[in-house]
Amino acid sequence: MSWLVTGGAGYIGAHVVRAMTEGGERVVVYDDLSTGSADRVPEGVPLVVGSVLDGALLERTVRDHGVVGVVHIAAKKQVGESVERPLHYYRENVTGLQTLLEAMAATGVDRLVFSSSAAVYGMPDVDLVTEDTPCVPMSPYGETKLIGEWLIAAAARAHGLKAAALRYFNVAGAATPELSDSGVFNLVPMVFERLEAGRPPRVFGDDYATPDGTCVRDYIHVQDIASAHLAAARRLNEASEGTSLVLNIGRGEGSSVREMVDRILKVTGHDDVVPEVTARRPGDPARVVASADRIRAELGWTAGHGLDEMIESAWQGWRHRH
Numbered sequence: 001m002s003w004l005v006t007g008g009a010g011y012i013g014a015h016v017v018r019a020m021t022e023g024g025e026r027v028v029v030y031d032d033l034s035t036g037s038a039d040r041v042p043e044g045v046p047l048v049v050g051s052v053l054d055g056a057l058l059e060r061t062v063r064d065h066g067v068v069g070v071v072h073i074a075a076k077k078q079v080g081e082s083v084e085r086p087l088h089y090y091r092e093n094v095t096g097l098q099t100l101l102e103a104m105a106a107t108g109v110d111r112l113v114f115s116s117s118a119a120v121y122g123m124p125d126v127d128l129v130t131e132d133t134p135c136v137p138m139s140p141y142g143e144t145k146l147i148g149e150w151l152i153a154a155a156a157r158a159h160g161l162k163a164a165a166l167r168y169f170n171v172a173g174a175a176t177p178e179l180s181d182s183g184v185f186n187l188v189p190m191v192f193e194r195l196e197a198g199r200p201p202r203v204f205g206d207d208y209a210t211p212d213g214t215c216v217r218d219y220i221h222v223q224d225i226a227s228a229h230l231a232a233a234r235r236l237n238e239a240s241e242g243t244s245l246v247l248n249i250g251r252g253e254g255s256s257v258r259e260m261v262d263r264i265l266k267v268t269g270h271d272d273v274v275p276e277v278t279a280r281r282p283g284d285p286a287r288v289v290a291s292a293d294r295i296r297a298e299l300g301w302t303a304g305h306g307l308d309e310m311i312e313s314a315w316q317g318w319r320h321r322h
Contacts, residue, residue, distance in 0.1 A: 002026040003233060004067045006052055006100065007074030008045075009036030011181045012115070012168075012225060016071055017045060018175060019226035020233065028065045030058070031074065040179060052096035058103035069111030069236060071229055072100060075144075078185060079119065082141035093144035094151070101155050111236040112152060112163040113229055118218075118248070120146040120167060123285035130291040131167070131246050138283050153244045160241035164232040169218040169250040169290050171225055173310035180317020187217075187257065188311060191264045192318045200273050201261050205280030208287075214257040216287040218250040221305035221313075225249055231299040250290025251303040260307070267311045 003020060007013040008029030013036065020027050021042060029047045041047045046065060050057040052074050061067070075093045076082065082089040097114075104112065119142035120135045137143045148165075155161045172188045174180035184193050191201040206213040228249045236243065261275050295301050 001068045002028050002065045003069045003071055004028050004030055004062065004065070005071045005073065006030045007036065007072075007115070009033060009038055009040045009047065010073065011179070011183070012171060012222060013073040014040035014179050015175055015222045015226040016073060016229045017042065018179070019223070019230045020071075021045065023230045025230070025233070028061065028067060030061055035183075037182075052100055053091070055099045055103050058100060059106055062103060062107045062109055067107070067109055069113070069233060070100065070104060070109060071113040071115075071233065072097065073115040075115060077117075077141060079139045079141050082139050082144070086140040089140045089144050093141075094147050097148045097151060101151065101161075104161070105155075105159055110160060110162055110241070111233070112161060113232045113236065114148060114152055114163060114165040116149055116165045116167045116246075117142065117145045118167050118169045118250075118288060118290070120149070121288065123283070124288060127287070128252070128289055128291040129248065131248055131294055149246060156242050156244040162236045162239045162241065162243045164236060164245040164247060166228060166232060167246065167248045168225060169220050169248065169288070171222050172219050173221040173223065173305065173313045174317040175223050175226075175313070177317045177320035180314060180321060182321060187260055188264060188314045189318065191261055192268070192315065195268060195270055195273070196322060200276045201264070203257055203261060203275045203277045204284065206258070206277045207280075210256060210286055212256050212258050215284055216254040216256050216289060218253065218289040219255055219260065219307060219310060220250050220303060221310045224303040224305055227304075228295065228299065228301050231301045235299050245298055247295040247298060248290040248292060249295060250292050252290055252292040254287060254289040255307060263307055264311050264315075267308065268315055
């Protein structure tokens with residue numbers, strides 16, 4: 001019996017595969033390798049190269065490998081790109097999920113851990129974001145994740161699917177340099193890229209209603225993200241039919257952009273660099289910090305890594321890749 005991890009050759013997916021295999025689970029990776037790399041897949045773990053839009057291949061993979069549950073991470077995930085290519089994002093993220101759910105129904109697979117996002121909340125005006133905070137996504141990417149949650153909940157009601165949707169907050173860090181994030185879309189690698197080019201890191205706005213005027217976010221180590229997926233999969237093994245959980249994955253602690261940049265400069269040995277403050281980016285909320293109470297209650301899970309561990313491991317990964 002195996003768990004199928006879609007997107008298991010990507011940054012987050014590879015960490016989930018590692019956590020699950022180290023936890024004693026048998027895993028099969030399904031990835032189209034559009035952004036992932038086969039090198040991330042551990043030796044001995046089967047890799048099926050294919051699209052989540054290919055229902056026939058999904059069904060065949062499930063049957064061939066004795067799959068009993070799916071961790072669905074495969075998705076397009078860049079907010080800006082989703083604004084420019086909304087049809088592409090809806091096809092990959094929504095139609096892809098629908099195709100996967102159809103393949104699961106056809107083969108009798110009844111357990112699903114779904115990679116969702118804090119982007120479903122939009123710009124929440126609260127100190128701590130709970131799972132009951134209203135969802136008002138501000139991009140096609142966030143919309144596709146929220147629609148995905150609705151689709152899964154409907155399948156749970158209609159077909160007895162057991163599911164957990166995990167809403168990630170700001171992911172950083174790496175378990176090993178080889179598994180580090182190869183993209184430059186989040187704060188930590190964006191600072192690394194500027195330093196590598198001999199330029200000061202940028203801070204987008206310092207006039208927010210926060211203690212130091214910069215945006216506050218909840219940063220979570222990718223290894224903690226991975227361990228939460230393993231905990232969710234195990235919870236679904238024991239869950240009753242129709243169980244549909246929605247859980248934040250965060251530390252429940254806010255860190256400002258300026259604090260993060262200062263820590264990055266210290267870790268990388270660039271203490272003398274002065275960050276450049278530029279205009280706000282449109283749509284950036286002042287504060288987005290998770291309440292992690294529900295995931296603790298449901299899964300017995302808490303984050304185990306701090307900011308310096310995230311930054312140091314990400315820096316090792318950056319140096320490995322560059």
